[in-house]
Amino acid sequence: MDTRPDDGRRGEGLLELLEVMDRLRSPGGCPWDAEQTHASLAPYAVEEAYELAEAIEHGTQADVVDELGDVLLQVVFHARVGQDGPDPFDIDDVARGIVAKLRRRHPHVFDGLAVTGASEVESNWDAIKGAEKPHRTGPLDGIPHGMPPLERATKVASRLDRAGLLPDSVPTDSLGDRMLALVLDARRAGKDPSAELRDALHRLERDATTTT
Known part of the structure; x- marks a missing residue:
């Protein structure tokens, strides 16, 4: 189901999704989309996550791709709402944030740290996460x-x-x-x-x- 251009470039579909979302939220776009907030959209994120889980367990590959699109829409939608907030952020802020987190929490990939297997990776992840969030002092925080x-x-x-x-x-x-x-x-x-x-x-x- 590879729909990428023949030259193999990736990300063009994501850029098109950003353009569509921007038009929906801009003047002359969709009134419903324009009035949504993070709070009003929150229930949809939960619903779409469950629908994705169901597609993974009982659906076809096409179902999984479709539900992944709905989950991706939630990320893009929230990022576009964030552009209009009092402390604006956009999809690049979201992407750069998770890229930085992944690099920090995978030192065995990006910083040459030697590990013996997945269990040590998990232990390192917990230790790094703990250092990032020192206010969390208990395992259930x-x-x-x-x-x-x-x-x-x-x-x-x-x-x-x-x-x-x-x-x-x-x-x-x-x-x-x-x-x-x-x-x-x-x-x-x-x-x-x-x-x-x-x-x-x-x-x-x-x-x-x-x-x-």
Whole structure:
């Protein structure tokens, strides 16, 4: 599905997307797009991320490409909104910021640091991130409270595991405790509980549809 020009140049499609977004937000463009804010667009970012995850798990390559486009639109849209804010920024600021972060957090690629494997890369990443954000003193700092509970529980389990603090077991006195225990078990087994649940739900929906 390679749609690049014959000369192999990359990025022309991104530039075209920026031009389209600029026209939509400019005078004479789309009234709806023009009145959007970061806050009004935030729910779409969450929705599009879930749709991408579903396409990856159950869709075709064309579905994945389509949903990636919707996610990319969210980045471009927010960057264009940022140009009109009191402290303006644009897509280049966004791109340069993530480029700088990737270079900092991959010293084994860009600075010649020797590593023995992926686990050491992950440890270095955590150490570099900790130095960048010294105000975060605990392993759970920075996890958004607004995440859906299952995804947040998965993130908490991951952080505790990487810090060597994942408990061997938790009380199972309530339904919530039992659900949390399953999340911790999934972490130990290297499974994503959200993906596992989505897959099980997909089978349930499929079976219900075929039996009606």
